[in-house]
Amino acid sequence: MNRRLEGELRELLATYAASVPAERDPYGRTVRSIRRARRRRSFTVALCACLLAAVAVPLAVLRPGSTSSPMAWPPRGVLADDSGFRAAVRERARAWLELRQPELRVRSSRVVYAGESAQRRRAVVALSVSANEQSPAEPARMAGSGRAGTPRNYIRLALLSGPPGAAPQGLRYRMSALFLPGSSPAASERAPRPTLRDFESRAGRAVRAPVPAVAWLEPGGQGGAQLFAVGPPETQAMAYSPGVAFHPDGTWDRSWQRLRARTGQPGVARRTVADPQAATDLLRLDLPRGVVAVPVGTRQAQPGPATELASGTAQDRSRLGSVGSAGELGHSGDREGLAAALAALRRQTGGTADEVQTHARWRSAPSGRDRQYPHRRGRPGRLLAASLSSGATFQVVSLSPRDHHVVLVPRGQGDRPVAVVEPDQRPEPDGDGGSAENPAGKSGKKNPGGAGGPAAGAEQNSGEGPGLNPRDGEAEDAGAYSEQDSEELGNPTQPCPDFGEDPESWGDDDHGRLTGDEMEPVRRIVTVVPGHTDGYAQLWLRGEKLATAPVDETERAIFDSHVVGCLTSHQTGNDAAGGEYGVSDLRVRVIDGSGRRIYRGPVHDAGAPPPWNRLGEPPG
């Protein structure tokens, strides 16, 4: 049967195979099929190549440090085609840098922007700089860049600006930015809600851009400032952060505002920002929003009931952690709220929350090198730590008038804010320094300057009229200063609890941290920042420009130190040297970021240069 079946199967297969018609042109079909396959493969390869190019090329172009070296940026702006203007601006920038820092050598320079708006004529010059072996390399000031070592070759971007139509010689140096090749001075914050510990190390980034960019703030506009940013021409977007906001859970973030390039030039953005702190060079240094008074804790000159209670009260630090939850104390949207929150905290910690030690310091500890160049310290914000007699410690992080202030309990159960002061309702320090029971101005006075007689100061200044910055002579600046200064100079001041009138009597201990009874002066911090004009520095009190002081040869000390100080007294009047300046006697106690006193005395004495000194060197 099997044989039969096999035969039938063989016959069946042969029969059906014979019924199949022969293929007419198998070769042609094969060739056509192969060609179709080749075309498909070629198309697929081309498509993949296009996709790859579309993705990879922009990444390569926009990758920081690749094509974004400022020395490779093309000149932009309406004046960029004027070769004579460019050459003059380059020479002016080079001369300025070599005059100010003779240890540097400008290898080459390039104008990357030369333009003019309705208010300003600006030029940005990229300077390729080499530092000699004797000079510490400057890029160390790039706080937070995470770069080890100090490269000797780097790039500085100098901004020169002046009134519209000004000749190159009429453009004044405003400020410069360091540019480290291969790094972005505006590193983005990756964590959307970083913790406060992250804040300690990474805060202060004020400009974010997908590519390295630099930005400057210049005073101007209606009480605000002109933010001017320059990046590579391929820059797609820039963002500006007006400040940092803290959240109840201890995290913080920044709000970002997109900068639109209204200049018509790629990679160049200009924007008016309502920020009276505009004079700071925070953007170019990636610093937070300056230094302001901090309503922290309490100051008790005399031991009060709380201290007495503390002497017989067991220390229960564990309670502090539980107390230090935002949920219990909540936010304090105003000064009274903050005071109430602190008072509640004091009560719940056994009434021991009087302040026994307070020090103000920058977040990063100074090193030996930093002592020489203190501005190189990372300054993510002002920190005040208030140690309580209970052993607990408050920390108050303060960034700027526009930022929130946060009172932290760092050693409870993690960093937790116990009180947050909204920026718009930030408390103003009392002129009389408050009291033990009213550490943060519980009286609720809205006297922005305290009790020291603001009217007198205002009148004095108004009597002098505008023109506090006559050397500038620029319409925009003059207008911006004159209106503001008449009020700012009116800020009353109280003499500081001083260290002794004679600086010679300062002992070594005086150079240590501030003690509790020195807290009040710190509340009225005067920030000295590089002026917008050559040879002038500005004194800022609580984010408001108080005065402009000539600095002359001491300019560098001020520039480098970025000191803060306590205004002890000031008067306005004609300057004997020619009436250029309205402040004739401005006494300042200057404290650096680590709480070291630097100088105490008049800023400007008629006919004599202000006796600024280097850090840690009392004037002899």
Place this chain on the structure above:
Amino acid sequence: MDAAAEAQFRDFATGSRRWLLPVAYLLTGDLTRAEELTGRALVRVYRRWHRGVRADGPDRCALRALVTLHASRAREWLARGEQAIDRAAERSARSAGVAGVTPLGAPAAADGRGTEDQRPKLLRAAVQALRPRTRAVLVMGYYTDLPAAEVAELLGCSYELVRWEQAEGLERLAEAVDQPHLPLARPPHPDGDAVGRRG
């Protein structure tokens, strides 16, 4: 490919049209699929023409390509509609019964066997219902007259497996022809293929 090789391939392709397509038709049971398999097999031979295909024998290479492609394509067809093919085969067998002698599943004669007239159609339907590899083994063995060892080499399996497939296939065909009242089913597979076990 140079002109000489191109000419050689042209001759081979032209000559293969008389035997390659029928083999593919016997493997698939469908002329459209057979043409697809043949075209793909020729493309594969063309691409390997310069890599020793000529020395190895283009016929053997084309046959191997055909069998390999049939195995892979059969899996796709199975996933997409092999059941329909099987039902079509059953319908073919059933229609053969209706038109000729006995409907599938019903005894055609007193002894239960199909009539002599039904045998070719029942046999064809049974061949269509075989598993692809079993069908390939039978086609290679009884149409191309290849020995089992060469079939095993072509299919990439062992000699024993080819013998088993051949025996199993013949058994299925015999059952289909001698007992048409039973439904067509696939035999168990030694590799563990339990598809279509009778019952």
